[in-house]
Amino acid sequence: MAAILEMRGIGKSFPGVRALDRVNLEVEARGIHAICGENGAGKSTLMKVLSGVYPHGSYDGEILYEGRPMRFRDIRDSEAEGIIIIHQELALVPQLSIGENMFLGNEITRGGVIDWPRTWARTRELLAKVGLNENPTTPVEKLGVGKQQLIEIAKALAKDVRLLILDEPTAALQENDSATLLKLLLELKEQGVTSILISHKLNEIRRVADRVTVIRDGSTVSTLARDEITEERIIRDMVGRDLAHRYPERVPQIGGELMAVRNWTVWHPDQPRKVIDDAAFTVRRGEIVGIAGLMGSGRTELAMSIFGRSFGRDISGTVEIGGRPADVSTVNRAIDAGLSYVTEDRKTLGLILDEPIQRNVSLANLAGISARGVLSRGREKAVAEGYRRDLGIRTPSVLQQVVNLSGGNQQKVVLSKWLFTQPQVLILDEPTRGIDVGAKFEIYAIMNRLVAEGRGVVMISSEMPELLGMCDRIYVMNEGRIVGELTRAEASQERIMGMILRSEGRAA
CATH class of the missing domain: 3.40.50.300 (P-loop containing nucleotide triphosphate hydrolases)
Structure with a gap:
């Protein structure tokens, strides 16, 4: 033709x-x-x-x-x-x-x-x-x-x-x-x-x-x-190479309970309905926990409401981190409690696109680059350079504006920002959306490195193969409720969809 x-x-x-x-x-x-x-x-x-x-x-x-x-x-x-x-x-x-x-x-x-x-x-x-x-x-x-x-x-x-x-x-x-x-x-x-x-x-x-x-x-x-x-x-x-395994190998070293969310209920900010209904889940040290569900199931609303009540109203329930009650009533308090959240919308909510990489990396932890209340640009640059090396951010300089980076490298900048807060539990909402298979592999490797350090990761993803390939346990959500829990050995796409469909039948 x-x-x-x-x-x-x-x-x-x-x-x-x-x-x-x-x-x-x-x-x-x-x-x-x-x-x-x-x-x-x-x-x-x-x-x-x-x-x-x-x-x-x-x-x-x-x-x-x-x-x-x-x-x-x-x-x-x-x-x-x-x-x-x-x-x-x-x-x-x-x-x-x-x-x-x-x-x-x-x-x-x-x-x-x-x-x-x-x-x-x-x-x-x-x-x-x-x-x-x-x-x-x-x-x-x-x-x-x-x-x-x-x-x-x-x-x-x-x-x-x-x-x-x-x-x-x-x-x-x-x-x-x-x-x-x-x-x-x-x-x-x-x-x-x-x-x-x-x-x-x-x-x-x-x-x-x-x-x-x-x-x-x-x-x-x-x-x-x-x-x-x-x-x-x-x-x-x-x-430029064979990718024999889509997901990097990891031998789980799972410890005791790190975070527990109980009886978590959230009302819609503008409508008289619940978006999260009595949700409960746990995360252990060294564990990647997945949250599966269809669009509109409440996964993002659950994550945002836990992270400083960034979504919803009339929120009730408890969060424990490290065995102690955690105050997550504001974003700053959630960060202080050891929680971080990487948004699914990096360009609108995760980054300031016309600012340089180093400014974006430091945003969530200005105290970490300050001395006696004064910001140190030298310290800010050094921190950003460290994450550029550790996470493999491809850029000639940390002074480059984030808008000029590829999607995968922008995602690494968002991750750097929240890793700089030294979280115990990191919630990742669609962490590989819109990035290529090579960059996905790099993000997965970063997740594995975090849990190897004894931290916990919560992964929300619409890609079931990704959840099955990366997670130690998977919770299934539907219509604002957690309707099932599966271990890595138990989980399959069919079982996840079966839980969703059966829960809809009960709701009807």
Whole structure:
């Protein structure tokens, strides 16, 4: 099949970093072409070059689209050719309606005035194409992330898309929403739309991709045809070595009880309902405890409410750490009690993106870099340098802004911030979301190191294989209640789902 896109010898540099080095990419028309690589490999940078975010003249090499040389000055130029990019951070205005978002900057007008009847009608048509039956006047903020992702694709259809670029479109989606989106990509393929899919979810790539290009350290490593695509081959090309074991080996050395949560009940901050109902669980020294459950089961609400009552109201129950009652009524008191929490939303809640690494690392423990109430920038830098070495944060300097780091390295900065508080128990909420298999392995190794020191880890994850591969025990949550507990030997995906389904039957 003929190529719709050729990128030849693409090079792109930033101060101190060669992000792309002679990258070649050929995408066949009417297919789904996946791009894989570790965080920081250059995938998103390459797509920003293609879409005009980085304009012609700011990079080396050439772009041929439908056989013609392209010199995009900005994203409007690429959109005029039918090349539409959907970034990992959705570009929707939450307070505006679906229809307003759909045609923002591309308004349907008559006589210089927005034609609302035509706007609503066209919005309904486009929503139907992506399988949504929403009222066009509904504010986007009232929709889940899965539906918002489909609205982004509908926006692309409104611009007569011919080449659709999706950067980690399923990273924040639950399994059902991911399946819906992938099915839509296959349908668009049948309608003649070519897609470029950037994803870390190798099972999804195997399901839909016709070809895969692997990028490592800013260079093209391989392009695989459909019959060559295997998870093992992609991983080997991504990380430059065979990853015989997805999870680092660990011989558990589990001690006595370190933390106990009992009778924990939390009410929704804005609604008259419980979000956590009489939950109880324990963590022992040297133990990784998993919390499994479907989206909306209350896992994050449980973690946030325990960590300084960061979520909810009318909270009751007790927490003990180290055999003594722990005051976790505020974030500072929870930290003092030996508890830390790594949020699932690192970019919004975990980091200050336009601040340097060293400032982010010290945020939760300013006393640790102070003398007589005065901050020591030298001490702050030394602490950050220590974590940069210990956790393998890939950066030329701890003075670099966090926004310029890859997702995996940003996650290591968040971990550094909370490790600097010297926690006894570390709660990790979706710690590997949106990062590649190589960076995941490194995060797992850090978790193993923590429990080897006698600390405890609570791991919340939507990826059941991850829970099964890392955890010594797994608690299962559904509708705000802990409905089961499994040891490593007992746990399986089937048993976890069985507990969830049986609990729903009892609730009904």
